[in-house]
């Protein structure tokens with residue numbers, strides 16, 4: 001059996017990680033979602049519909065590009081990019097949003113509810129909801145609403161209702177709390193669409209399955225380029241969906257090294273970063289057991305990253321499991337390295353990456369320099385950087401570049 005077939009188990013566990021820790025009122029609705037998903041995941045009608053929208057609406061397959069100038073600049077291993085930035089809406093998130101909304105339709109729901117950090121999940125879900133004719137309600141931290149304003153406007157134009165999360169640090173974690181609460185009040189009409197491989201079972205499995213298209217395409221496309229598998233695959237990890245998506249194509253190929261890159265932000269102290277796998281410990285948050293960053297009381301710690309889509313104090317349970325098993329490795333990238341990679345990729349390759357994706361690029365650049373020229377690195381370029389350009393140019397002017 002392959003890894004994807006073997007995990008998670010029936011209760012949603014990847015080893016000791018995952019599961020479902022939810023209030024009793026949510027048990028039935030989540031069982032309903034699990035049952036519906038298990039019924040349709042292999043149905044021809046569902047897969048045909050998904051394949052149709054991916055090809056004729058979303059822009060898949062996305063290409064793999066050889067980053068020749070970046071490779072020469074780093075002076076080591078060859079760097080390739082899986083171009084998830086070329087998805088409609090500009091990131092990998094539409095991969096699971098289109099599928100989640102098809103599932104919602106199948107369940108007869110009228111409305112989709114979700115949280116968003118950088119606004120990318122919100123835009124993707126609002127897009128899918130518009131396409132399929134469902135209502136959409138997006139919860140977003142007040143701080144992120146200010147920082148990611150262009151995406152807020154996009155969601156509103158697409159017809160979504162925005163609900164600001166005004167408590168605590170007013171970022172992604174608070175948005176999740178707020179969205180959960182709204183869903184609890186309206187489980188009959190609505191469905192909660194999680195934005196990553198996190199949350200209670202079945203979401204880590206479902207979102208992983210929907211994102212696995214990245215890895216399955218990549219494997220075939222990389223063989224076309226190099227006639228062999230990549231030596232290394234690198235992806236940034238917030239909740240972990242784009243990373244699980246690309247890893248899915250290679251987990252059973254033991255010769256391929258898999259790197260999840262976490263945001264080191266401003267430094268190693270608690271509150272300055274969001275590197276859950278690196279500095280966290282086992283614990284339950286948002287309904288699942290994983291490796292999380294805790295404060296002195298054991299509650300979710302405050303986190304920070306320049307990439308607002310990756311500042312989350314926990315991580316998908318499958319990542320915790322794969323790291324624990326030694327199958328994946330974890331890399332780090334701080335704000336400054338991410339911004340440097342943001343400019344390098346823009347100026348050397350003509351691709352402006354999302355700040356989240358720039359973390360993976362920065363780590364790949366460091367890794368490439370340590371490897372010989374016959375080695376290869378495949379980077380998942382999870383999204384494009386249009387949403388970040390105002391923030392970057394204001395805070396890291398081009399003149400300051402080394």
Ligand SMILES: *Cc1c(COP(=O)(O)O)cnc(C)c1O
Nearest residue numbers: 120238239240241242309356383
């Ligand atoms: C949301 C987002 C991420 C982080 O989410 P994962 O679930 O860790 O993939 C990374 N990159 C981009 C461009 C995003 O929008």
